[in-house]
Amino acid sequence: MKKFFFIYFAFCLQFAFCQKISLREIAPKNVANTENIVKYLASQLKDRYMKNKATGTYYDDIFRINIINENYNLSLSQLDSLRNITMRNNSVTAGAMGSQFEIYINTIKRAPNKNNFDKIYEEEFKKKYEKLPLKSQIILSQYFTYDPIALKKDISEIITSNIKHDSIDISDAIKLCRKYNIYDVGNKTFKLGAQLLKNFEKEVFTIYDSIKVTTKDNGILTLSVVVNNKAPKPQSTILLNTIYSDLKNINEAKKLASDNYAGVILNTRGKYLSNNSIEPFEHEVEDINEAINWIIKQPWSNGKVGMIGGSYLGFSQWAATKKLHPALKTIIPQAAVGIGTEDFPMNNNIFTSYAIRWLNYVVNSKMTDYADFSDVKKWNSTYKQWYITGKPFRQLDSISGKSNIIFQRWLNHPSFDDYWKNMIPYKKDFSNINIPVLTITGYFDADQLGALYYLKNHYKYNKNADHYLIIGPYDHSGAQGYIKNELKGYTIDSVANIDFNTIWIEWFDYILKNGKKPSFLKNKINYQVMGTNQWKNVNSLENISKNTLRFYLENNGLLSDVKISDKSFSLLKVDLKDRSDADELLELKNEIVENKIYTKNSLIFTTNPLDKSFELSGNFSGKFKFSINKKDVDVYVYLYELMPDGKYFLLSSYMDRASYNKNNEKRNLLTPNKKETISISNNKFISKKIEKGSKLVAIVGVMKTPYYQINYGSGKDVSDETILDAKELLEIKFYNDSYIDVPVIKE
Incomplete structure (x- = not known):
């Protein structure tokens, strides 16, 4: 029995760590031929690609792989499975998707030797087109557009970069087959299909x-x-x-x-x-x-x-x-x-780094720059460079590669003014x-x-x-x-x-x-x-909810329904010069349901387990009484439900620049070490049943992230502040008469 276990364990390890396809069986002269590589990989993938079987992603991959394998009947069956899954959410898309491949397959089956290919293709195209509902016909054109130059480049890059030691990861092999499939079928039929589509549409x-x-x-x-x-x-x-x-x-x-x-x-x-x-x-x-x-x-x-x-x-x-x-x-x-x-390009007067990415998306050309916008690696690198160097937020556009007149114009209007x-x-x-x-x-x-x-x-x-x-x-x-x-x-x-x-x-x-x-x-x-x-x-x-549960921020980390004192406080210290957390912040997924939550540069306040379930519907509100050793600060609150199974559910979030809290049209700087008040509003609305036994968790902290401006508290225009303005540690005291009101509908 013990021997069997070790053999089984070794097999599992081999399976887990060998998700590669060897290309050693291909003759050297054929390795340089893209078509031969792809056909060999497709022949291997038809049996080895089993991950997430019966999902839309699986069928979207496998039907294309079997086109390359020339197993056309199986491919059409797999395409039908993909459509059935898609039908649950979007019948219009389900009807049209994959039509370019279906028409191609049916043409090949009737004209295997390419005799009368164009004539048969037109017949198959018309047959498919007339079966589709009008709205599916309308979106058909998007399936007959492609960029052969870009596809050829992508195919070459996958082969050059991802075939190592005569092998390739299964995931990369799938990408290569998908790219080649579109390139191959596209070269043979897309131009003809697009023209036929235009001719048919003229009738409607x-x-x-x-x-x-x-x-x-x-x-x-x-x-x-x-x-x-x-x-x-x-x-x-x-x-x-x-x-x-x-x-x-x-x-x-x-x-x-x-x-x-x-x-x-x-x-x-x-x-x-x-x-x-x-x-x-x-x-x-x-x-x-x-x-x-x-x-x-x-x-x-x-x-x-x-x-x-x-x-x-x-x-x-x-x-x-x-x-x-x-x-x-x-x-x-x-x-x-x-x-x-309240939301773009600034959230409650705090500018977002995303603004420059979006601006490039729409102003780089007369059309839309999808490639630049989708380059997550480039933008994360931009945000990281700005963050770790501590340069002014105003230089974010230059750090991204070029200045942007609209970005600069926006930064010149940090208040909600006439602009x-x-x-x-x-x-x-x-x-x-x-x-x-x-x-x-x-x-x-x-x-x-x-x-x-x-x-x-x-x-x-x-x-x-x-x-x-x-x-x-x-x-x-x-x-x-x-x-x-x-x-x-x-x-x-x-x-x-x-x-x-x-x-x-x-x-x-x-x-x-x-x-x-x-x-x-x-x-x-x-x-x-x-x-x-x-x-x-x-x-x-x-009229959704006129009842609230009030919870005070106790200095022992408790969200308490009883006010204890207005003199004691919870102290938070933040080093605005510390940028060692750049990668960690950029990698945060910000899921709605999470196993753990990010708590750096913040305080955590948690209720006791709730003895009854209730409906939380509306916006949480409240007042924070605080003092700070700076002239300004950007604060945030994340409100979670810590469910009985130990998972966190994000209910709502709030961020605010304290100097604009009373009036988003005019900045009023704080007096250092003087007790101030922030009224919580302009946060996310939500409606959810809160389970009995859950806890409410409030993460209260100071904004310090590559994704937003950093307010150093000097009192200068935040867009012009640098890491040199950070100076001493930021110290903020949240007094115990601070509270959060949660809107409830009791069952």
Whole structure:
């Protein structure tokens, strides 16, 4: 028995540490031939690649591998398995995905000797195209675009860099096969397929691309229009204003046209064919109105316009309402950026390092620089270099490789001043917004604070605001319709996986075509309570929860429901000069559900186990009484549920620059060693069932990370401070009369 165990153990070790494929069996003359290498690897992978079998990733890899193996029937079967998995979340994508390979396979099966290949390919293409629903037909074009030069380079790099000692890791072999598969099939068929697709689409849509509109101040705007030939005219228009110029955007307009609307893409001034400078966020207030003026004069327009889109596109809809055009009848802002307010490019007046990465993404070219944006290694290196050298935040753009005029312009406006206010509705501007609005955001949406800034102020300044909200366990992309079943360690409730696309079209039909209101909208505020598998509906955010549990910060690390003293305190010392933690900070995953949490440069306060379960719905609030030996400080709070199984669930987070706490429009420096007060607000909204036996954990600390400005407390403009301004240790006392209020709905 003991002998068997050691043999078995040795076998397991061999399997665990030999996830490589040897290339020694290939003749030397064939090793230099890419096709021979790939075919050999594919023959080995068909039996050895078993990781995550029955998942979408597995089938997406293996069906391509078996195309290379010329095992076509098996490949088609595996492609069907991939589609069935995808169907659960996105039927439109499931229908279209892999069509380029399916058509190729069916052509090869009918024309193995390449006789009449093009003719048979056209027949197979038409057969597949006509079987697809219209919306799947629309996105088909994205499967027939590729860059053969880039693919060839990638293939060469994988072979050169990853074949070592006559072997290659299985993961690298899979990447190589995928790249080669696209390159090979693409060279043989994609050009033909793309042309056939254009011919078929002409029967359904009329497409006007590259339309130029000149504004009153001589700016140039570029529009693309798609009209459904089979829909009655004139028709309402759905407008998307985007800074992410891409030829694929026309597909979004086609989707809208398939629902019998004219779909219009407006590229932000300076993008696509515009010769103006690219100045993000600065021109939407006027430019969108100019575009609407052009739209309503077209023969296919009935004079009614709606808008939709997420992130920057969400911001742009609110910009359009600042000077509301009579033809703009409704907006659906998703994950809308609250520019200059609470989320981007600064969170409660603290600038984010991500700002320069995003700016390069959109201003590097007239299109969108995906390659630069996706270069995580480059950006982490940039953030690290800035962090460890202690240079001014203002030099972050130069450290990244080139200066950026917009980045510098933003840093010159650290307060929420007129520069930012001119881009979006501000205070009484909201009183004039009398159109219906449907806002979408998520508990884990990076722009949730922006999305709720608009909603809260709309209701504050317009008591009759016709404004609906859908909020649930979604991240930034989820709030734009790309819902994930598992989100950073958390599996969402089944009821949270809703069909946003159907709701949005129902909303447009409701407003623009006098249809029925979407049945999903039971009240103005619609929120999903995580852990209960149910949605709740109330008429205002304020009515979600009027009850709170108050917890004080005791100096023994306890979050206590009893106030002990206002004279004792918890002391935190932070060395702002210490940069030995750079790599550790850059590698933090920031999961929603974690086994352990990061606690450096912070204090930990924990409640006793909770004796009852309850629903936590809303924003935690509170007041921190503190004193510091500096003129300013950036503080943060992370609120967790420490669940009975020992895992931490991130409920909400908050960061703030103390000198702006009382007024984000004007900086008021602190008096060193004087007791001050920070009011906690502008943090993330969440709704979740808190289990009996859980504990609440508050991590209270000082911001010191490569991902945000570092406030050294000298009182100078934080963008100009350097590590030389750190001087003595930062010492901050959190007094025991500091507290956190947690919103609760008791069961």
